[in-house]
Amino acid sequence: MLISFDWLKQLIHIDKTAEETGALLTGAGLEVEAIHNFDQVKGGLEGIVIGEVLTCERHPDADRLSITTVDIGTGEPSQIVCGAPNVAAGQKVVVATVNSTLYPTGGEAFKIKKSKIRGAASEGMICAEDEIGVGTSHAGIMVLDTDLPNGTPAAEYFGLGSDKVFEIGLTPNRADAASHLGVARDLKALLRVPYTLPSVEDFKVNNNSRPIEVVIENTEACPRYAGVTVSGVKVGPSPEWLQKRLRAIDLAPINNIVDVTNYVLHELGQPLHAFDADRIKGNKIVVKTAKADSVFVTLDGVERKLKANDLMICNAGEPMAIGGVFGGQESGVSDETTSIFIESAYFSPDYIRRTGMAHGLKTDASFRFERGTDPNMVITALKRAALLVQEVAGGEISSEIVDVYPQPVQNLELTLDIERAHSLIGQHIGAERMKAILTDLGIEITGETEEKLHVSVPPFKVDVTREADLVEEILRIYGFNNIEVSEHMATTYMASFPKPYPEDINKTILDYISANGFHEIITNSITNSKYYAAGGEEETAGLVKVLNYNSEDLDVLRKSMVFSGLEVLRYNINRRQRDLKVYELGKVYEQLEDGYKESRKLALYMIGNTTAESWKQPAQKVAFYDLASVVQNMLQKLNAADYEVQPVEASRYMRQGITYVKNGTVIAQVGLLDAAVTKAMDVKEQVWYAELNWDYLLKKYKDKLVAEELPKFPEVRRDLSLVVDRNLTFEQLKQVALRTERKLLQGVNVFDVYEGDKIAAGKKAYALSFTLLDRQQTLTDKVIDGVMNRLMQQFEKQLGAIIRK
Template sequence: MRISFDWLKQLFPTDKPAQEIGQFLTDAGLEVEGIETFDVVPGGLQGMVIGEVLTCAKHPDADKLSVTTVDTGEGEPKHIVCGAPNVAAGQKVVIATVGATLYPAGGEPFQIKKSKIRGAVSEGMICAEDEIGVGSSHAGIMVLDTDLPNGTPAAQYFGLASDEVFEIGLTPNRADAASHLGVARDLQALLNAPYQLPDVSGFQVANTSLPITVEVENTEACPRYAGVTISGVIVQDSPAWLQRRLRAIGLSPINNVVDATNYVLHELGQPLHAFDAAKIKGGKIIVKNATEGAKFTTLDSVERTLRAEDLTISNAEEPMVLAGVFGGLQAGVTAETQNIFVESAYFAPAGIRKTSQVHGIKTDSSFRFERGTDPDMVILALKRAALLIQEIAGGVISSEIVDVYPQPIQPQQITLRYSRVQQLIGQHIEPAHIKAILTNLGIEVLSENEEQLALSIPAYKVDVTREADVVEEILRIYGYNNIILSENLAADFLAKFPNPDPEIITSRVADALAANGYLEMFTNSLTNSNYYKDQEGNVPAELVPILNYNSEDLDAMRLTLVYSGLEVLRHNINRRQRDLKVFELGKVYRKDGEKYKENNYLVLFMTGNKEGESWQQASAKASFHDLATQVQQTLTLCRQTNFITKPTEHPYLAGGVTYQKGDITLAHVGLVKDSVCKQADVKEQVWYAELNWDYLLRNYKDKLVFEELSKFPEVRRDLSLVVDKAVTFEQIKQVAQRTERKLLQDVNAFDVYEGDKIESGKKAIAVSFTLQDKQQTLTDKVIDSTMGRLMQQFEHQLGAVIRK
């Protein structure tokens, strides 16, 4: 937000410099990010003064040059050589003194230096209007009609004094400060000096020859609507002073009527709109919701399709304005306009915000309306605009003010306890000081006692809705820098620190993955709903849509991390980075009836070769087991043991396993379906793992359990089992563990054979069994008995044939 210091001083007179005012505002929460000098013409005519030509004679060595003496108000006259044909003694002129920099229209800037021209000394320059940037004529020097004393700055004569402009980083909650008046209100409280509202006492209705009736159909979306007509205006360029004010804050002047409404918006924070009265068909304004699907062309010549939720300002036949957001092309003020209707209204912020978002329109009006304006400013701003239009465009007020305000908005009432002020600020502030701050902020004290105040909050303070907000207002003005910090800080609340700390666990796992060559990625939680549509184009009920999305590609919250990861793979593969191992810790979102849920997952992706090319070994494609090994290491790092595996039923995987513990799914690992990869335009084979991060964090055991290494040796025995192809190693392992719980330490498959040497539909699995008794040395009798029971159960439960 840009605030002109000259303009601000019209509302809050002060002799303090801009830098000091900027510091006050920053301390109060209106952060001044910079102060820049604004010049209507480049350089601000620095070093240029009004002077008088005392003598003028022909140059002895040049027919087209004159040698002059000029009084610049500095004592001794200056000698200046001039080439203009119209220079003469007795003229008042503009002098560029030595050291001044000129910015000629259409030329490069140059600096005036003391020099000799054909042997004659020249100590400055008598200027033409194009040479200093105030015009385009180069027919001769400017001859001024003025009684100003010699030496007067030229900027003063032209009314081009430099302005200082504050660039304020306005936070979203400070809608009340989105104007010069809003800043002046804060300065009143900071400096304990009154601001001045514009004088509208001159507002007078000349006649009622041009009445416009107003009907508000949707009073919830538009609680207050006012307007007045002005006839006989002359639409033309605004006066220089008004153009200068608007340009200082970054606006481009349009015409005097539109400029007047923009001026009042930035002065008082109240958006207004001017209609060509001749285009208000039926002489009637109707504030109502649009017809669903209706077409409407806005001022930027873009045809937009309206929604039934969009509020419009219409005439008797058609919409003229998208209320609070943007004007229509047909009803705007043009050079032919003679009579106008000026609108001033208060619109409900939520509706304006939705309309602005859906249609992608951001204007100065919508910026303020969607954050909340002051319903009590509507009439004052309307009168101010009407008087300003009369001043710069002529015309007379030709109707009474129409003010439709069926249910006036009542000010918020809040009780403020002195004890709460001290508790939140941490320092005692005298009640008299608190009341002075509140009064200067426009907050009315309704009643009081020794313990508390009953307050009435002005409507423009939209962010002050509770006691804590009032305390914040007090602290802003009292000054954060005035809070005294004790030498020994203490707190009366000790936060509960989780044990184990999820951040530490997350960092530990991420470090382990990075050490194994995985790169971490961060993707957008917003995604494209097309990923989840079925063949009929329907999306699942659990998908969370975005109501005010800005991009059709980001119109829903993701149900899975699969697609966002595939988009990252596609981006890299398209740039010839094909060997990828990446991971992400992220959230997924789903709707469960009327509730919304979010869950955390750790996902891993592998594609291309598992390692880069090397002379030491041939490249090998990433495989299921490469990713499964990493998943098992991660589960172990998260202190998960005694889990089982089973074939996965993950909706995005064409095959793989699920790691399960009881009824809880710990992880899925497998190959992403071709159809899913095709949706994301990934043509490579992709391996994917998904870990239930919420569960892993909740069930992380921070304490490690150690036991003494056994003094007695392990024994290994191997078996070759011929089983059906459908039998998994996990089934073999589970049978073994159920059969022998005490001695069996480990089960491992070290070879698998499928071929013509065994029966069709069968496979041979070579399995090793590690046995150990931690109390004594195993005997052959115990070992043989154990292996016998294992073989018996494999034959009985799995139909295995033991190869001898």
């Protein structure tokens, strides 16, 4: 891809050299493979200046030669022998100085040297227009009407300043940069200066004498199609400024109409096509796919057999162009054209890519369409082209803009995790810098928190579809060279972040569950409202109803994970799989007064036996602690072990079990599902069920690894037996013990529970063990006895315990 530096500077102020600008672009991912000099006239008229003929006399030895003295601004006049019949004193002329090289029109280059012509010294050459390549006339020397000082470079007089042209190796994902505007966008972010779109404010419809109807039959292939008619145009050569722009990027000028469409394509990145309006039969454009094996003759005169998915631009009777790829021979602009219809459209990249490959056609238009253009640029480019046509070819805008756009392409909404972005980048650059880069690139910040940025990505950013792409955009503008790298090039170049990604936590925990014999299930979030109806109004309240459901069995979003898991258990039980351990990480939904609530839960189910029967041991039924131990180990892995244990509040789903509470929030529940619920789902076995509040656990998770030196002094264990009220739990005893002795008590365990006729009715006996440790010294009997006495006192005082001695 070629980009003109002069053209680029019409869109954005650049205070750097071409070489410096090229280095910036390369660092940002637009690799500048070379920077070429572009001269409108070969050689750029280097060494050719404006001079003034001071004297002119006939050569004594040649009738057709004159000996002149010419002031070329060096202080001393130069003597030049000239053979032109029209040379005379007082003229302003074009002089090729000694050692300059001339590139004549249609001839070979030659160098000017000091010489003698018929015995007279000559120090240069007074030139005709064909001799310096600015024209074809050789009737005589050029006589200029100018007040420019002698010695002024001739290129300045002719307005033939040189240009620098970037040759950019554009990668397939950077469709947004396939134009001067696209490159200017990157420079805006790199230089922190605004760019200016060409103004289209002067666009106005002169009359509506040539309306063209547009019908899109295949909106998948062509989501948007727009056009406008310009009448009274005169087709001919483009003005010099337009030809110069095109030649700079290696495009040959064709005529003023076609040149305008090419100009706008390379300026704004929006391909255009101009039809001869008189050849649009029925004044109607129909956009549709072709009939397979039909024949169409393209602009290059080649007959092509069309494919069924080729998108065609047709009139009321026949095809006129292969949409987005190549125009047709019969509908293009010719020297006789007086009215044109300018097409500006957004075509599906997939359709254009298939058509281009099938026919072996690669055009500037298809190059952009098959990578993805900007649907929001369609009308701007159309107005820009219409105004330029009026400027270079005359005419009037003779129709309203027709714009068929049934389903506008929406911006893509993404969320950027700031901490994750820093991790991927490799160092902290700050949220404000990220926001500035994204905004400069045209990506809107729609919301933000301390942890995340919510952004709206416009359609022209076709390669930005996920969070990692946003990080790439930030990093390439921030600069890969600005990322600090360890001098040893070890893995330390990656930034260190204490908080892991949710995906990593998910994997760690789910792998642990799977390693304990559980199988993962994935169920439908849409379920049957009848499951909740049995629970009455309390259960049906807040159900999220599906408005367009296809089955009465799938009419609401699930409010609980219980029923979808029971469906899986029932399915397996009916196929004689009765010993089951399954889990699911899924979402539940609830309708609130002011909106909807969506949250994730981790659910585990166990039924049947934990071990199969064998000659060595009988089968063992699943018990509460089989599931509770897995849940407690998960909470330990999540560094959420500082929980309180409470009896589960009786509900429709669970009649007995325990609840894990952290900072007043329920983080997990484990228990036996109510038999009425399981039987209603045709599951007759006992179902042990656990549910974790996954969103809360992820939010509060801290990846905290603590290493400490092994204790130098021994632990001490003491046992205690006590009788308490039957309703007291071990957790209550444990909490009293931990509150009583915070320094030395390392752990409390229960190793026996007794209920029977040897103790009073309504009572039960616990046998507890206490582990004591002092990291500074060896525990003495006196200290140990003091701790145990305080524990017994508090058990008696707070819980009414009877100590068994």
